[in-house]
Amino acid sequence: MRIGIAGITGRVGQLLIEEVRAAGATVAGGTTRAPEQATGLAAEVPLFTSMSALAEKCDVVIDFTHADTVVSSARALVGTGVAWVLGTTGLSAAQLGALQEASGDMTVVHAANFSPGVTLVQRLARMMGQALPAETYDAEIVEMHHRQKVDAPSGTALAIGQAVALGRGVALEDVRESGRDGLTGPRQTGAIGFAALRGGQIVGEHDVLFTSADEQITLSHRSFNRRIYATGAVRAALWTKGREAGLYNMEDVLGLPPL
Structure with a gap:
């Protein structure tokens, strides 16, 4: 080929x-x-x-x-x-x-990311978005990349967010929250939050958190190369x-x- x-x-x-x-x-x-x-x-x-x-x-x-x-x-x-x-x-x-x-x-x-692991995280995030009610489970996506990266959130983080939104049957642009700073008020019910960290030469780290009053489930992926x-x-x-x-x-x- x-x-x-x-x-x-x-x-x-x-x-x-x-x-x-x-x-x-x-x-x-x-x-x-x-x-x-x-x-x-x-x-x-x-x-x-x-x-x-x-x-x-x-x-x-x-x-x-x-x-x-x-x-x-x-x-x-x-x-x-x-x-x-x-x-x-x-x-x-x-x-x-x-x-x-x-x-x-x-x-x-x-694909936003060709890693098999990230692909599976996106799939699981969609399944969890569908299974865990947005009214009781807050969804947050945290990503960290090398200091030279110029965009935030990362394309992979947004793709994971899209997967959660798809599972919940909503449009990501309608529920996305990112860059919180100052007196932002309480977190909106059903929001999908993003946090972007930058430093060093980290290839890519992504965590997807679903948190209720009683439990938290975290999906994590780390790229080493x-x-x-x-x-x-x-x-x-x-x-x-x-x-x-x-x-x-x-x-x-x-x-x-x-x-």
Whole structure:
């Protein structure tokens, strides 16, 4: 299988090269804004400055770039027969629409986090959101990442929050609370709260807490190495072979039955 890597010169891009090769697949090449500045493993493979050029050389593209590129990438990939494994978070309604439209013509796997463990935490969070009444169980999501991270809450934290909201049958934007400071008043019943911590070089930590007057249940996940995201993305890329067009997620890749 020929796998292309969008943003191949980034930190995850280098790990993806290693994981593609470890899986016995071929690194068909990657995109980068400045091919002449490529170093390390990225300098050893074909480099392109456009998604359409990369699509001509591969069967599937793994994309961990930026939300701003989603619409243009969707346009470049539609009609090429190439599958798309997308790990970009923070998509707007228009960008999600472009993704959905593209999936009518091609196989797309989209996930906020390709870790199998995080995927299972999201699933459990949805089940707990459904089983534990919002009137009596407060849901809070706490995440911590390295000091260089520029967005908060993390895309994974928001995806977990979306799972809780889905289980409760509500829209996350209607019940989300984050960044509490000062005299905020009492916690709103049914709110899904977020707290973001930053420091050091922590890869990623996420805790989901459901707390009532009588008990607390906590789901925790710790990432020790970014490689887990690359390994999961390559697993998803291999899974796309022979799949019908559609929009899939990591639960599909793991073979989990629908809830």
